[in-house]
Amino acid sequence: xxxLREILGPDFLLRNSIYxxxxxxxxxxxxxxxxxxxxxxxxxxxxPQVSSCGIAFAFSLQAWGVIPHMHEHEHSLAFIGSTLFxxxxxxxxxxxxxxxxxxxxxxxxxxxxxxxxxxxxLLVTNPLGEHGLLDMLKGxxxxxxxxxLRRTLVTFGVVVLVFFLFLKEFLLVSFDREMAITLKKxxxxxxxxxxxxxxxxxxxxxxxVGPLVAFGFLLIPPLIAxxxxxxxxxxxxxxxxxxxxxxxxxxxLAYRWDYPVGPTDVALLGLIYFLxxxxxxxxxxxxxxxxxxx
Amino acid sequence: MVEDSVLTLEHLAVGxxxxxxxxxxxxxxxxxxxxxLLGANGSGKSSLLKTILGILRPLGGQIVLNPIxxxxxxxxxxxxxxxxxxxxxxxxxxxxxxxxxxxxxxxxFINQTxxxxxxxxxxxxxxxxxxxxxxxxxxxxxxxxxxxxRALATKPDFMLLDEPTAGIDAHATRAVMxxxxxxxxxHHLTVLLVSHDLTTVRQYAEQVIWLHEGKVLHGxxxxxxxxxxxEELLSLEFR
Numbered sequence: 012x013x014x015l016r017e018i019l020g021p022d023f024l025l026r027n028s029i030y031x032x033x034x035x036x037x038x039x040x041x042x043x044x045x046x047x048x049x050x051x052x053x054x055x056x057x058x059p060q061v062s063s064c065g066i067a068f069a070f071s072l073q074a075w076g077v078i079p080h081m082h083e084h085e086h087s088l089a090f091i092g093s094t095l096f097x098x099x100x101x102x103x104x105x106x107x108x109x110x111x112x113x114x115x116x117x118x119x120x121x122x123x124x125x126x127x128x129x130x131x132x133l134l135v136t137n138p139l140g141e142h143g144l145l146d147m148l149k150g151x152x153x154x155x156x157x158x159x160l161r162r163t164l165v166t167f168g169v170v171v172l173v174f175f176l177f178l179k180e181f182l183l184v185s186f187d188r189e190m191a192i193t194l195k196k197x198x199x200x201x202x203x204x205x206x207x208x209x210x211x212x213x214x215x216x217x218x219x220v221g222p223l224v225a226f227g228f229l230l231i232p233p234l235i236a237x238x239x240x241x242x243x244x245x246x247x248x249x250x251x252x253x254x255x256x257x258x259x260x261x262x263x264l265a266y267r268w269d270y271p272v273g274p275t276d277v278a279l280l281g282l283i284y285f286l287x288x289x290x291x292x293x294x295x296x297x298x299x300x301x302x303x304x305x
Numbered sequence: 306m307v308e309d310s311v312l313t314l315e316h317l318a319v320g321x322x323x324x325x326x327x328x329x330x331x332x333x334x335x336x337x338x339x340x341x342l343l344g345a346n347g348s349g350k351s352s353l354l355k356t357i358l359g360i361l362r363p364l365g366g367q368i369v370l371n372p373i374x375x376x377x378x379x380x381x382x383x384x385x386x387x388x389x390x391x392x393x394x395x396x397x398x399x400x401x402x403x404x405x406x407x408x409x410x411x412x413x414f415i416n417q418t419x420x421x422x423x424x425x426x427x428x429x430x431x432x433x434x435x436x437x438x439x440x441x442x443x444x445x446x447x448x449x450x451x452x453x454x455r456a457l458a459t460k461p462d463f464m465l466l467d468e469p470t471a472g473i474d475a476h477a478t479r480a481v482m483x484x485x486x487x488x489x490x491x492h493h494l495t496v497l498l499v500s501h502d503l504t505t506v507r508q509y510a511e512q513v514i515w516l517h518e519g520k521v522l523h524g525x526x527x528x529x530x531x532x533x534x535x536e537e538l539l540s541l542e543f544r
Contacts, residue, residue: 048393176412183406186393189360193382194407194459240394241439 014267027155029262031163031219032272036258038167039228040236040250041174042212045205047233049185053119054104055229058097058213059222060126065096066218067133074137086159086218093214096126101210105202159219166215173208181205182243220273227277228254235284238291257283311336311371311378311463311495312357318365319349319356325364325519326352332514332523334463336373339489339496341506341526344516350499351385353516354465357497358382373462379407381461381494385468386448391441397451398436401426404458426454430484446477450484457488463495464488470502478502482509503535 017023046055069092070085072078081088100122108115174181184191184201191198216225232254233246240246261276310333319327326349334340344350355361357368358380370378381404404426405419427436432450435443440451449469456464469485470478486509489496500506506513506526513529515522515538522529522538 048390050390050392179403179406179409179415180411183403186395187384187389187403189355189358189384189388190382190403190455191406192360193358193380194404196406237392237394241437242394242396242399246394 014263018263018266025266027157027160028272029259030160031155032258032262032276033255034163034167035216035220035225035228036232036254036256036276037251038170038212038254039216039225040232040254041171041247042209043229043233044236044247044250045181045185045209046229047237051105051108052230053116053123054101055213056226057104057119057123057126058101058210059217059225059229060123060130061100062093062097062214062217062225063222064126064130064133065092065094065214067130067137068092068096071133071137086156086162089218090162090214093218094211097214098207098210101206101213102203105206109202155219163215163219166211170208170212173204177201177204220276224273224276227273227280228258231277231280231284232257235280235287238287253280253283309336310334311373312497313369313371314357314366315369316366317356317363317368319352319361320364321352321361327516327521328519330366330521332521334495334497334512336495337493338512339486339510340498340512340514341510342497342499342514342516343501343503343506346501348516348518350501350516351467354467354497354499358465370463378462378495379460381456381459381464383449383452383456383464383466383469385471386445386452387472389440393441395440396436397427397432397438397440397443397454398423400440400451401436401455401458404455407459423454423458426458427451429457429488430454431480444477445473446481449473449477449481453481453484453488457492461494463497465497465499467499468501469498470500470505478505485509503530506530 018025018029023029043055046052066089069088072092073080073088078088104118104122107113107118180191180196180201181204183194184196184198185205188198191201213225213229216228219225220228232250235253236246236249240249257280258276261279262272264270264279265272265275312334314330314332317327317330318325319330330353342350342354352361356363370380372378401423402415402420405415405423409415409419424433424436427433430450430453432447432454435447435451440448443451453466453469456466466485469481473481482505485496485498488494498506498510507530510526513522513524513526515529517538528534
């Protein structure tokens with residue numbers, strides 16, 4: 012209780028960290044809903060890694076002298092690097108998926124390991140940024156400036172607005188592409204916009220909380236919500252709600268026991284998923300046996 | 306071009322990439338007609354349907370949709386239910402509501418009138434009770450009724466159905482076809498029904514298109530589906 016009072020107090024030093032955790036927890040599951048429904052979960056693993064590689068590459072450009080050092084704008088630089096790597100990758104992967112042929116898993120696996128390997132190589136060859144960069148990629152959610160928070164808030168605000176405004180178009184082209192064509196929808200445009208928003212969210216999430224936590228929030232809340240949702244609105248709201256609550260509770264637990272925030276969040280999500288799964292199975296058994304007993 | 310036709314196909318070539326399935330299709334569908342599209346597996350039934358719908362690009366020739374009251378006819382499409390991924394937690398009502406996307410532009414929300422109309426369409430296909438249920442948990446026949454309601458909710462002039470009775474039992478087949486017959490009569494729709502079920506087509510359709518090895522036979526049910534003609538066509542199929 013004391014921890015909670017301290018965290019909610021007006022003078023709490025890590026206020027921005029908890030805000031950013033909450034933002035990631037609330038918004039990433041909304042994107043994860045589409046990755047889950049379009050059966051692109053592996054993309055949710057590969058893309059954060061690509062995003063990390065983009066961040067590492069952007070910092071390496073500084074180390075190699077290609078671009079000048081800009082300490083005050085490191086966050087912007089990282090965001091640009093992350094976005095420039097993530098967006099073309101997601102568009103290319105979705106295009107290859109749409110055209111068919113070859114193994115999707117093999118492609119995503121290759122992207123994942125290559126991006127992971129290059130991230131490490133770029134890190135170890137960068138004499139300047141190893142410490143700070145490593146923290147960023149590990150998802151250190153401790154030092155978040157007001158500017159970082161504002162940037163994340165604006166980006167996620169745009170993401171939520173786009174999802175809210177174009178929900179029916181995204182849903183139609185995802186669920187029944189053929190029907191969308193017969194209704195004269197430009198399916199390529201709507202697909203591209205959806206992937207753009209997914210890419211942007213992943214870039215920002217990786218920058219804020221690192222690839223592991225970003226993937227955790229992209230994947231696990233939608234999987235939990237899928238167990239209970241009876242329609243799409245419920246699916247999105249439950250997923251986002253679970254993400255938000257887990258982010259807050261995870262932060263409190265991590266602060267209380269002095270654990271790293273990101274892994275605590277993911278472990279908590281895993282526990283909720285496990286309990287929800289068991290709970291759902293038990294409920295199904297009870298419902299099945301109830302009429303027989305009656 | 307036939308007078309009062311809703312659709313005219315002129316030297317239409319259908320296929321995928323370099324693979325031509327139907328090289329030269331020429332036919333017209335009369336407004337308000339009920340046509341069955343028959344043929345063996347791989348004969349190009351679904352490909353022809355998807356080309357008419359604009360899902361597949363024609364490899365050659367022309368598709369002419371003749372205006373109705375000065376506007377392009379609206380196409381209502383009912384896909385094969387297996388083509389829809391059951392992972393989506395969509396209710397029957399949400400599925401039908403998708404049809405409103407043709408009228409409600411991007412960034413605008415589906416209003417109460419459209420919602421009420423979706424409910425009416427569910428009622429018309431006898432699917433009111435399935436509106437609140439998860440689409441993925443409905444039976445084959447129930448799904449077909451919901452999909453038919455969705456096609457109807459596009460306010461179509463021309464309804465195109467891809468194997469609506471595939472994989473459902475005789476009772477459900479009859480129920481689905483009776484609903485379709487009723488809709489056809491009430492709304493004066495043109496119907497093109499892809500099926501491999503000869504009995505169903507003979508019972509409900511007025512016209513038949515029979516695809517066989519790239520050739521297209523088109524005629525009245527009474528002419529094309531006589532026992533002698535069927536025997537002749539089937540012997541061609543199995544030869």
